[in-house]
Amino acid sequence: MRTIIIGSGAAGLTAASTLRGYNEEMEIIVVTKDKYIAYSPCAIPYVIEGTIKSFEDIIMRTPEDYKKRGIDVLTETEAKDVRDNKVELSSGEKIEFDYLVLATGSSPFIPPIEGRELEGVFKVKSLEDGKKILEYMKNCEKVAVIGAGAIGLEMAYAFKKRGLDVLVVEMAPQVLPRFLDPDMAEVVKNYLESLGIKFILSKPLEKILGKDKVEGILVDGQTYDVDMVILATGVRPNIELAKKAGCKIGKYGIEVDEYLRTSVKNIYAAGDCVEVIDMITGEKTLSPFGSTAVRQGRVVGKNIAGLKETFPPVLNAAISKIGELEVGGVGLTAVAANLKRIPINIGKVKALSRARYYPGGRELIIKLVAKDNLVVGGQIIGYERVAERIDLLSVAITKKVSIKELSTMEFCYAPPVKMVKEPISLAAEKILKQE
Amino acid sequence: MRTIIIGSGAAGLTAASTLRGYNEEMEIIVVTKDKYIAYSPCAIPYVIEGTIKSFEDIIMRTPEDYKKRGIDVLTETEAKDVRDNKVELSSGEKIEFDYLVLATGSSPFIPPIEGRELEGVFKVKSLEDGKKILEYMKNCEKVAVIGAGAIGLEMAYAFKKRGLDVLVVEMAPQVLPRFLDPDMAEVVKNYLESLGIKFILSKPLEKILGKDKVEGILVDGQTYDVDMVILATGVRPNIELAKKAGCKIGKYGIEVDEYLRTSVKNIYAAGDCVEVIDMITGEKTLSPFGSTAVRQGRVVGKNIAGLKETFPPVLNAAISKIGELEVGGVGLTAVAANLKRIPINIGKVKALSRARYYPGGRELIIKLVAKDNLVVGGQIIGYERVAERIDLLSVAITKKVSIKELSTMEFCYAPPVKMVKEPISLAAEKILKQE
Incomplete structure (x- = not known):
């Protein structure tokens, strides 16, 4: 049995590694236009600014590393067409597959x-x-x-x-x-x-x-x-190969079911090229994040290995480190809610990242968005300890935590790392007081 | 109407402020043996080590600050007895109350x-x-x-x-x-x-x-x-006054119901002196944390103000900053589970606090405890970004998140603040692989 994976980004390589982890026998071939693989594009600005010393540093693995795990990576190779369970390479060579994974990513707009x-x-x-x-x-x-x-x-x-x-x-x-x-x-x-x-x-x-x-x-x-x-004007899903393969294309990208199967048998898709479901609105959307690509790659790898794994709707949890600032958001924004005429409540607080008297504490701004008394979105700006709070909100939104629960939720405390009252709870309280 | 609060720790003062926030009319008197109020005892080691410059810095408010909000704080005053809806002070004076809050705290053992x-x-x-x-x-x-x-x-x-x-x-x-x-x-x-x-x-x-x-x-x-x-051999709840007032004492501290009412009408209790319910085992326990005291103080304040607010069972989420290390735990430990013969599964990973190639990343060790496929406990040691992960686990345990869900949960990612795969998910995956 052979699986061909098109694309060596986070989705493609994670699918390859995951599949290998659950299946020792499967032949796995990754076909990629790229020369360098297994690096994080998100790291580029930090090399430019000089925090990371060189572009070589951000390459995590080489094709040889994958070879050792029994995964063949064909670099600088284009997949031109998909037909009759075969991938046609730029060389004209046709390789047969039992499973195909389209992890063709996106291109800058x-x-x-x-x-x-x-x-x-x-x-x-x-x-x-x-x-x-x-x-x-x-x-x-x-x-x-x-x-x-x-x-x-x-x-x-x-x-x-x-x-x-x-x-x-x-x-x-x-x-x-x-x-x-x-x-x-x-x-x-x-x-x-x-x-x-x-x-x-x-x-x-x-x-x-x-x-x-x-x-x-x-x-x-x-x-x-x-x-x-x-x-830096955004990206568009690469869907040309999927079209040639006969896969259904949705409003934004390749259409997949919850198992990340395309409309064509034995062809899966993962990463920036697929469209996903927004957890709050239930509508189709894109999720062009490295973290989403990795999660989808795992789901595809497991499914080809025979485990039944689903990919849930997304909240598009995002974090960005811009200079000293850490800026994050997850779920519904007020702007998006207003556009869609979704009635919401807002709670916003300015707090500190440490106890008031503990040196080094910095401003932390937290904005919560609530719908039907449930937390459905959050935005946080600070200088430290923002990312994990975004993750906490991601769990809270996914598990339908109410604003009331969030306001009284148990959180840890020590002066060097926190205020005694967690600012997320304070923001939730602000919403409660509006009622 | 008059509320007397015995104790000027986090529970007592939070109860006073909360009550005032919801009720402008109530007379509020805080009786305390202490000279200094509204400081964080958790900050003492950081003054000793010199990170915080002086003990004056950790005093957040004075009795005068409370006076401005219409809260009388009687410092260096002992409440000797409680009888017939009156508190007897060390001076012999007796003050009548409509509501009493026992926030008598704990004493070092x-x-x-x-x-x-x-x-x-x-x-x-x-x-x-x-x-x-x-x-x-x-x-x-x-x-x-x-x-x-x-x-x-x-x-x-x-x-x-x-x-x-x-x-x-x-x-x-x-x-x-x-x-x-x-x-x-x-x-x-x-x-x-x-x-x-x-x-x-x-x-x-x-x-x-x-x-x-x-x-x-x-x-x-x-x-x-x-x-x-x-x-530093632990603390014991101060329950003498509660006994004199006729309040039922449980196995560990003052017995309270979910509204934090003692067995005596119109007498509430909050903070280190009360016993609470362990969310995982359902057994009685203590929760001598500043964060618990604040949360209980709020519940008591709101209840006296006429809002119906309950205090849920605890996970005893704890965090400590010891030198460079940030050490946290929440919920059930394996040790406690074994003592109680609760069957559990363990997932433990060593990871990094940032992308592998991003400068300044430090080791992060995460241990998860699972019971019946649900996450019920977590312990984390690292040099940064530990506290909010403990809080995230607190939400996850409270909302009965399964190990499977935790392994595929959506988390944000950027190289300066995270690995692309959240270590909590990796620890959850380790548990899944044992099955």
Whole structure:
């Protein structure tokens, strides 16, 4: 029996490792266009800013490491077509499979504007992108980052830390529109502005200017001199191969059932290329996170190994470290709720990360979103101890914890690590008091 | 209408503030033996070690602050008796009440051994205790800490940091027996030993030696020269006044119902002096934590204000910062399960607090305890990001999250703050693989 996995990102390689963990016999082949595998794209901004020393550091495993576990990784190899239980490679070779996993990931969305092909325009997706940026920025003084999502802001901070002038351009009226409300986003923007980063919000990039290489950008009719442009304008699922294989495509990505099976027998899909279900709204959505890819890869690996494993709806728990700030969000935002006309309640508190008198405590802002007296969303900004609180809220939302329960929930306490009253409980209490 | 609250610890003062928050009219009087109020006893070791500059820093509020909110705090005043809806003060004055709150707290347990009255023997309970220790230690070189609970180990570290020779004596065969299993406790002991702190386990203190002041201790027939002894041998609920008031006393402390009412009408009790229900075993237990006291104080305050609020069973979520280490536990330990012959499964992992390649990541050890496929306990040792994971487990245990759910739960990810696979999920997976 042979399983072919297309894609060597978090989903593909996790599927391979998991399947091997439960099945010693299966032949496993990973086919990937990439040269480097098993690295974390989320780490690119931290190499750019210099916190991680080199791009070599973020490569966790080589094809040889996988070979030792009986997993063949064919790098720099494209899967051109899927037909009759065979994958056709760019070489023309056709390999038969018993199971196929489409872990084709996503590609950066490149806005269809003039100048996008100029030298000095970069996306932030692959390790090669990162290397090119690191090289090119040596001769740059001013950079424009297009898109104020997590990767955009992490890159903006990285460039600023490296001494460049940074301008961020975002079409939405706020930064981090995917997981923060405007009031919370303002805190992040203010922080970055205090470091000297400039912002243009609510305006699209109109044009990239320059002859051979970037010399400026045009936004809202105005020219800004920059010598480098970073497109951090989101990603789109790679669904071409799935289409060729005859898999049903949904509103956003490859359609899968709860076992992550596509509409074609013995073809699974996982990672950025599939669409998933939003736990709160029940609607289809995307979940382009490394953590989701890993979880889906595991589900696919187990299912091919014969275990019955399902992938549950998502909350899109997100965390970003932007300079000193740790910014997280999970579940429904107030903005999204209003768009969908979902009635909600809000509780927001400013607290501290340690007891008031304990040195080093920093501000912690927590916003909870409640629907029908249940917690359905949370946003947290702080300087420490944010990520695990997002995770705690993820558990609470998943398990339908009520605002009342959250307000009286048992939490630990010691002055160096906490206030005696957990700020999440204080935010919940604020909601209760509105009733 | 008048409410009298006996005790100015976390339970008493929280009850007072909460009641005032919901009822503007009620006369509220707090009666306390203490001179200083509204400080955190948990902070004492951190003043001793010098991280917090002075004991004045840990006082959060004064009686005058409470007066402004219409709460009278009678300091250095003892409540001698309770009879016919009146509290008799040490002055002989009798004050009538409509509601009474017994928040009498606990007292350090002083082992009944020779030499316990010598100069240089201290307990660690009140701010005055802390001040005396800070003064006395100036002339000391060697200190024995009796008891290796959280406060004992925090004090041991503090003394070591201040340059003293430190010997810890513990009757139990391990440190932190209340919330860690022996294998986890060993990690903490090894850390403290690496700093030069010495341990004698499984042996009781037999005698404190010296003429007027401490000169040594006797343990297991052997003499150890020390010039200071810290008794950190646990606390006992203060139940004398409750007895005089006719309140039923349970196995461990004042008996209360889910509304924290004692057996006597209009008398409530909260904090270290009451016994509570263990969420896992259903048995009576104590919960001498500041966080529990605050939560109970709120419940009592709300109930007297006419809101119906219940106090749920406890998991005794605990966290301690001992030097660089952050050590936490919640719910059932394997040791306790074995004693009670509760069949359990264990999953334990060593992981990192950040992505492998991200600088500054430190070891994180997570141990989960499962019963009937549900998570019922957790212990975590690390250098960062432990406390919120304990809180996450507290939510998970309370909401009866299964090991399977925990293994596939959605968690956030970014390289500076997390591994892509949350170690709690990895520990859960270890349990699943045993099946």
